[in-house]
Structures are given as structure tokens and as C-alpha cells.
Amino acid sequence: MEKIILFDGVCNFCVGSVQFIIKRDPKGMYKFASLQSEIGQALLQKHQIPSTTDSFVFVDGEKSFVKSSAALRVCKNLKLPWKLLFPLIVIPRPIRDVVYEIIARNRYKWFGKKQECMLPSPDIRSRFLQ
Numbered sequence: 001m002e003k004i005i006l007f008d009g010v011c012n013f014c015v016g017s018v019q020f021i022i023k024r025d026p027k028g029m030y031k032f033a034s035l036q037s038e039i040g041q042a043l044l045q046k047h048q049i050p051s052t053t054d055s056f057v058f059v060d061g062e063k064s065f066v067k068s069s070a071a072l073r074v075c076k077n078l079k080l081p082w083k084l085l086f087p088l089i090v091i092p093r094p095i096r097d098v099v100y101e102i103i104a105r106n107r108y109k110w111f112g113k114k115q116e117c118m119l120p121s122p123d124i125r126s127r128f129l130q
Contacts, residue, residue: 001061002031004129005074006043008054009034013103013111017056022124024078033129055104067104068096 005021008014018032033040035054044051047064058070065073069089076086088096 002059003029003061003077004031004033004043004059005070006033006035006040006057006059008056008107009036010114011054011107011111012114013107014056015114016111021074021078022127024082026079028127029077030074031127031129037130039129067093068100069093071100072096 005018007018021030033043035041035044035057041051043059043064044053044057047057047059049057049064049066053066055066056070058065058073060073072086072089075082077083
């Protein structure tokens with residue numbers, strides 16, 4: 001079952017998050033695609049997520065998750081101590097998503113924005129879907 005993370009390819013915070021995940025995913029179970037890519041848009045459509053979404057999206061086989069639910073489900077499979085964040089999933093989603101939305105709303109202001117999508121280095125290129 002493929003585990004795919006869709007991210008905003010022009011957001012410095014989002015690209016940094018992808019790098020963070022790669023370093024803590026020693027088995028290489030996660031694949032990545034930018035929301036702006038053709039495959040990203042196709043996955044959004046397949047999972048009935050609006051194409052205008054700029055949220056972190058986690059596709060786990062036939063299921064998809066957005067915002068804090070996506071982030072916590074990804075943490076579940078990372079190395080310690082990050083997997084210890086997964087139990088926060090018991091907090092009601094509207095409460096979790098308030099924190100997520102504050103960061104999402106300010107991510108360009110706080111972390112900046114790229115002019116174009118990230119290009120992965122050769123050593124991790126195979127983990128990015130084209």
C-alpha cells in the first residue's frame with residue numbers, strides 16, 4: 001500500500017517538512033509529490049479533495065487525510081520521538097486543526113515562499129512522484 005505525502009512545493013516550511021520526514025523515515029516508506037504537480041492534482045481529484053487545497057495531504061492506499069490528521073498519521077511511522085505525537089489524534093479534529101490553521105495561514109510570512117517547486121537531490125529523487 002503506497003503512502004504518499006502531498007505538499008505545497010513552493011512553501012519553504014512545507015519543503016522543510018518533507019526534508020524532516022525523509023531524515024526520520026529510514027525505511028523510505030513515504031513517497032512525495034507537490035500539490036501543484038499533475039500527479040498531486042490527480043490524487044486530489046481521486047480522493048475528492050478540492051484542487052485548490054493548499055493543505056498537507058497524506059494518501060495511505062485508498063484513504064486520504066488532510067491538515068492535522070495527515071501530519072499525525074505521518075508521525076506514527078517516523079523514528080522516535082516523533083511517533084509519540086500520534087496519540088494526539090484523540091484530540092477532536094476541530095481543536096487540532098485550529099493549531100494547524102494558524103501555522104498554515106502564516107507559513108509564507110514566517111518561512112517564505114519559493115518562486116518554483118522544489119527539485120529533489122539525486123539521492124532522494126526516487127522518492128518523488130513525477
